[in-house]
Amino acid sequence: xxxxxxxxxxxxxxxxxxxxxxxxxxxxxxxxxxxxxxxxxxxxxxxxxxxxxxxxxxxxxxxxxxxxxxxxxxxxxxxxxxxxxxxxxxxxxxxxxxxxxxxxxxxxxxxxxxxxxxxxxxxxxxxxxxxxxxxxxxxxxxxxxxxxxxxxxxxxxxxxxxxxxxxxxxxxxxxxxxxxxxxxxxxxxxxxxxxxxxxxxxxxxxxxxxxxxx
Amino acid sequence: xxxxxxxxxxxxxxxxxxxxxxxxxxxxxxxxxxxxxxxxxxxxxxxxxxxxxxxxxxxxxxxxxxxxxxxxxxxxxxxxxxxxxxxxxxxxxxxxxxxxxxxxxxxxxxxxxxxxxxxxxxxxxxxxxxxxxxxxxxxxxxxxxxxxxxxxxxxxxxxxxxxxxxxxxxxxxxxxxxxxxxxxxxxxxxxxxxxxxxxxxxxxxxxxxxxxxx
DNA sequence: TGGATAAAGTTGACAGTATTAATTTAATAG
DNA sequence: CTATTAAATTAATACTGTCAACTTTATCCA
Numbered sequence: 141x142x143x144x145x146x147x148x149x150x151x152x153x154x155x156x157x158x159x160x161x162x163x164x165x166x167x168x169x170x171x172x173x174x175x176x177x178x179x180x181x182x183x184x185x186x187x188x189x190x191x192x193x194x195x196x197x198x199x200x201x202x203x204x205x206x207x208x209x210x211x212x213x214x215x216x217x218x219x220x221x222x223x224x225x226x227x228x229x230x231x232x233x234x235x236x237x238x239x240x241x242x243x244x245x246x247x248x249x250x251x252x253x254x255x256x257x258x259x260x261x262x263x264x265x266x267x268x269x270x271x272x273x274x275x276x277x278x279x280x281x282x283x284x285x286x287x288x289x290x291x292x293x294x295x296x297x298x299x300x301x302x303x304x305x306x307x308x309x310x311x312x313x314x315x316x317x318x319x320x321x322x323x324x325x326x327x328x329x330x331x332x333x334x335x336x337x338x339x340x341x342x343x344x345x346x347x348x349x350x351x352x353x354x
Numbered sequence: 355x356x357x358x359x360x361x362x363x364x365x366x367x368x369x370x371x372x373x374x375x376x377x378x379x380x381x382x383x384x385x386x387x388x389x390x391x392x393x394x395x396x397x398x399x400x401x402x403x404x405x406x407x408x409x410x411x412x413x414x415x416x417x418x419x420x421x422x423x424x425x426x427x428x429x430x431x432x433x434x435x436x437x438x439x440x441x442x443x444x445x446x447x448x449x450x451x452x453x454x455x456x457x458x459x460x461x462x463x464x465x466x467x468x469x470x471x472x473x474x475x476x477x478x479x480x481x482x483x484x485x486x487x488x489x490x491x492x493x494x495x496x497x498x499x500x501x502x503x504x505x506x507x508x509x510x511x512x513x514x515x516x517x518x519x520x521x522x523x524x525x526x527x528x529x530x531x532x533x534x535x536x537x538x539x540x541x542x543x544x545x546x547x548x549x550x551x552x553x554x555x556x557x558x559x560x561x562x563x564x565x566x567x568x
Numbered sequence: 569t570g571g572a573t574a575a576a577g578t579t580g581a582c583a584g585t586a587t588t589a590a591t592t593t594a595a596t597a598g
Numbered sequence: 599c600t601a602t603t604a605a606a607t608t609a610a611t612a613c614t615g616t617c618a619a620c621t622t623t624a625t626c627c628a
Contacts, residue, residue, distance in 0.1 A: 142603040168575045175585065186607050197586065252531055271533060295546045302534060302543060303525075303550050310524020311517075317466055319485060320516060329516060332509045336517050340554025348493040356574040357624045389614065400578045411615065
């Protein structure tokens with residue numbers, strides 16, 4: 141006796157459409173270029189229509205951030221080749237993270253510079269999952285290297301992957317924000333950073349066993 | 355034959371007043387609580403008056419960021435006691451940075467999460483100087499440790515201080531943004547991070563000379 | 569002392585924004 | 599065909615940054 145509600149799939153499709161439009165605006169003009177009204181204009185609907193699929197702008201931004209984390213996860217996964225030794229995979233991972241972030245500074249800023257965490261609505265579960273999955277790529281790689289005996293950690297693998305993640309993020313973050321002193325390009329800093337992270341994670345005995353280096 | 359312009363000092367005083375009002379608003383309600391109109395309301399002037407001292411909101415935010423960097427510089431300087439050995443000073447520096455940032459997450463976010471760098475107006479020179487001075491505290495401490503023979507760097511001191519800075523920032527940044535996996539408190543991560551940074555910066559030979567360990 | 573002058577400050581206006589409420593459209597079940 | 603109701607649109611409110619026109623006011627000079 142009434143108009144049938146949209147199926148879950150249809151709703152998801154509309155959400156995806158809104159998200160895509162928002163992302164397109166974001167890529168071309170940064171956060172300032174993202175507004176419900178512009179999104180609606182791109183989609184050809186009225187400016188209040190998206191409210192049916194996102195309770196507010198915060199929710200839209202959260203979804204955008206989750207998407208950015210998914211992208212980063214893909215970038216990292218694409219960089220680690222199974223045939224490489226675990227230690228090399230860890231290096232590739234760090235390099236991929238850094239280069240992806242620096243290559244798309246706006247997207248990277250969207251990921252990490254979200255100041256309003258948004259009180260954890262139902263949709264921030266998706267964001268949390270996206271973050272966890274991205275970090276998991278890192279954690280698994282660290283664990284694999286340790287399991288293969290190629291990495292002697294001075295701390296537990298989870299802590300190690302957090303430190304690894306934090307170090308890589310710190311470097312990208314500073315570069316993206318233009319904080320690195322002029323004249324020092326990222327190419328100068330990436331290799332020492334990766335080496336510092338790898339080396340710093342290991343206990344001295346591990347270093348001794350393999351005579352240091354790399 | 356005309357009303358005398360304000361002296362440089364008077365202008366600076368008004369700028370400082372606006373800045374202070376903006377900071378107060380920021381501390382209590384985040385970036386959303388900062389607007390020219392609210393600042394003016396606090397100061398008791400009309401909403402367009404601040405435009406005489408800041409060309410726009412971006413310029414105001416830049417000045418706020420510079421002030422935050424100056425604060426961080428003071429925090430770090432207060433933490434390094436001259437009587438401590440250089441190595442200990444470096445550790446204290448890192449701890450101070452991390453604890454200051456985590457203790458005031460909003461202010462920290464203001465420092466590093468400024469997405470709009472603002473095309474470098476005349477006032478962003480002050481921001482650049484504030485950033486440089488803060489980083490210099492770190493660089494000088496690293497150099498002192500190296501000069502005292504207490505730190506055998508694997509890279510040049512400037513690169514080392516950048517890595518140090520990046521690592522500390524990465525950790526704080528993740529904590530502030532709530533990216534660290536739940537259950538892992540900062541107290542768990544700070545000591546390993548500091549050790550990782552210190553250890554990672556050193557060349558293997560230096561480690562050998564002092565038998566490893568921090 | 570009495571304008572003239574120009575800086576400092578105020579007000580009004582415009583274009584945008586997020587968000588909510590009221591309204592309209594349209595599909596479908598009976 | 600009609601009642602129902604989800605979806606979409608429109609109207610409206612309360613903000614925002616920014617600029618232009620206007621008013622106030624302190625000073626200098628005649």
